[in-house]
Amino acid sequence: MAESERTEHDLIILSDLHLSAGYNRRTGTYDRNEDFFYDAAFSRFIDVLLQRAHSEGRAWQLVILGDLADFLQVELPERRAGLTSAPTSVAKLEVIARGHPDFFRALARFVAAGFPVAIVIGNHDIELIWPEVQARFRALLAEHGAVAVEQRVTFHPWIFYRPGLVYAEHGQQYDGINSFATLLQPQLPYRPEVIELPFGSFFVLYLFNYIERLDPFADNVKPVTRYLIWALRTRPIKVLATFGYHLRFFSRVLRKTSPLTRAQQQARRERYRREVLRPAAATIGLPPDVLEAIDRLAAVPALSSRWRQIVALWFDPLLAGGPLALVLWSLYQAVRRLRAPRRSWLALIGALAGLLWRERRLMRPATDPGGYLHRAARAIDELLTAHGLAVPAYVFGHTHTAERAPLRSQDEMPRYFNTGTWTPIVPQTFDLLGTRERFTFVQITRDPHSGAVLPELLVWNDAAGRIEPLPLL
Structure with a gap:
């Protein structure tokens, strides 16, 4: 055959x-x-x-x-x-x-x-x-x-x-x-000859392509938003050497926020589902309603708003490194004051709990x-x-x-x-x-x-x- x-x-x-x-x-x-x-x-x-x-x-x-x-x-x-x-x-x-x-x-x-x-x-x-x-x-x-x-x-x-x-x-x-x-x-809706890149692509374009001249495997840290925390812990001198690249990245990527309002973005998405997604269902092999339902599971792009960019840039990475920093600060306060006030010990206990939560997440088996x-x-x-x-x-x-x-x-x-x-x-x-x-x-x-x-x-x-x-x- x-x-x-x-x-x-x-x-x-x-x-x-x-x-x-x-x-x-x-x-x-x-x-x-x-x-x-x-x-x-x-x-x-x-x-x-x-x-x-x-x-x-x-x-x-x-x-x-x-x-x-x-x-x-x-x-x-x-x-x-x-x-x-x-x-x-x-x-x-x-x-x-x-x-x-x-x-x-x-x-x-x-x-x-x-x-x-x-x-x-x-x-x-x-x-x-x-x-x-x-x-x-x-x-x-x-x-x-x-x-x-x-x-x-x-x-x-x-x-x-x-x-x-x-x-x-x-x-x-x-x-x-x-x-x-x-x-x-x-x-891009206003420049159809180029592609509307997601937030993560600008990490590559504005940051990793420059940093990899010094650190060739920078973008092999996953997720990419944790690179800075990882580098500060493992290669602090290289972070200082690339500090200017980080500042330029932060300033340039914040200008990439979508110019569309929330209502305009929603209208664009609904038009896309109606005019592009549903007609593609036959090629993919799934019913249009099912394909649209899967599309609705997608995460909202970080570039859709300035707040989502800030969360991706600062909140998520700090969530990974924050508990450790709080533990160290609490230990310093406890040692500095032999009779530390109750709030210092409560902060230490809370920080240790956060650190334990983070470590348990990182230790999750692949099965x-x-x-x-x-x-x-x-x-x-x-x-x-x-x-x-x-x-x-x-x-x-x-x-x-x-x-x-x-x-x-x-x-x-x-x-x-x-x-x-x-x-x-x-x-x-x-x-x-x-x-x-x-x-x-x-x-x-x-x-x-x-x-x-x-x-x-x-x-x-x-x-x-x-x-x-x-x-x-």
Whole structure:
């Protein structure tokens, strides 16, 4: 049977590769903004998938679940009008392809073997929304030997849904720092030739692209809003060296607040749902009412108001570091006064309680339910179940943390998965089984006898050349 005639595919889902300018053969160095150094590992992973397809009779589909590339971390030699315009984004894609030839060759081999690739768009590669960028991406694969790229390489701006099998999306829509007000039509309403970037993108553009000249892995601290607290604790001298960048970031990003009033923003959203979202339902494969209900679960973008920006910039990071600062201050007051007043001891007890709460949150195992994406997956499962559209696996990316957890307390299925990342990780807590990088992914197959769906969270062990279960505690 020809591959184009197959309707059932086993799925390999991975995300958050963050390719940027890559390796410069002339200088023998990587770009300072680069996060993906594993082109050879990815190539070997693809070869193993092709071997398994032959030996096990599998028909794979590769799903890259957002943030394949990081366009904002690609700097062009000349300044161009429209940072996120289609012509500028095509030029950046050329830079990415030159810096990652082995990656594009591997992807082309996969497509040339007859297997489709679905690319879900994330917040760091939203520029893939432009048809011109999609066409150039397909052409790059064709230049490396891929065939039938128009049919086999598809782009999905939001949801990848297969009935009875999987619901998948990148996940930025449930994170107010990175959500888009009108994801399927993300252009600025008053400048449709450029994209309306979320708050988190300006961290990359105005802060990390400069800081990474001194600290190349600054944007590998997740979430990005905690970088300053993390850096103050681990690299205080570098924070002082980059203090000017922080001030410039704060001053510039506060000018990015939406000029629309709350009523105007709401009217824009309702018009988007009516004119763009509902007509897209047939392409996605979900009823319009269900798609609109999922859209209403999205977090309000931080740039929608000055207050939300202040909360994202100051309140959330201070919530992480505040209890520790209060503990230290209370201890200082208690030691300074041997007979400290009652309010000092009450402050100390309250601060210790806050610190304990924070530490318990950071120590949550990756197999326990929690976090905004798990809550979103549970809400989406309830919506799909109510309409007879439920699936056994709900897969997200975005947070860079590989996770697996049941969505219902008494049932093994359905499960929530997070694919993790193929970039270096700066952990928040000590992880005995963790390393600087783990090539994690989700595999979804069917039992050959019962036909039951078998979703698994796996890891590519590049040193051993094999796929293994990901150990989670």
